[in-house]
Amino acid sequence: MSKTWKQSEEWRDFFTIADELRERMLMASDVTVPENPYLSLTISQARACRAVVSLLPAHPEGVGLKLLADKLKVSAAAASEMVEVLVRKGVLQRQQSSVDRRAVCITLSDRARRQVAQVENFVSRQWTELLSTFSEAEQETWSRLVTRLKNRILEGE
Numbered sequence: 001m002s003k004t005w006k007q008s009e010e011w012r013d014f015f016t017i018a019d020e021l022r023e024r025m026l027m028a029s030d031v032t033v034p035e036n037p038y039l040s041l042t043i044s045q046a047r048a049c050r051a052v053v054s055l056l057p058a059h060p061e062g063v064g065l066k067l068l069a070d071k072l073k074v075s076a077a078a079a080s081e082m083v084e085v086l087v088r089k090g091v092l093q094r095q096q097s098s099v100d101r102r103a104v105c106i107t108l109s110d111r112a113r114r115q116v117a118q119v120e121n122f123v124s125r126q127w128t129e130l131l132s133t134f135s136e137a138e139q140e141t142w143s144r145l146v147t148r149l150k151n152r153i154l155e156g157e
Helices: 010-027 043-058 065-072 076-088 110-131 136-155
Strands: 092-096 104-108
Touching: 010 110, 043 065, 043 076, 043 104, 065 076, 065 104, 076 092, 104 110
Parallel strands: none
Antiparallel strands: 092 104
16 A cells, blocks of 8 residues: 555655755855855745746846746736845846846846855755765656656646
8 A cells, every 4th residue: 555645754854855955055165155145035035036046047138027926926016026125135136138128137146146056066966975875776766756746846836
């Protein structure tokens, strides 16, 4: 008989892993940046930053306000207010679109780009180290399962 989600404790393990990686990152000397703006972000502000980061690969010039609002499931006005706060904190930048002069594109500040790169490098190293104890077949299985889980979650958006 297979476990149901109510019987399973894996979800707790998943969050424990995420929490531990976050804690290690905060303690790592190669991730810290003087006057780190991320330490003062609210959960909503951090969520907005993560949304911008996730949308930038498909929109390298910058993310439109409507697209960001849709991703965050908030009104354009709420997204605009959040962006303004993050611009003042030095995390995001607003730029005029080179394609449509009426449009504003939202990007990460240079400091935020450096911080994101540091975090991604740190997490990548940690992840590689953690998975190095698994066989190649186990690593491939883990990768497939995590991708399926991510896709399943994102389909619900």
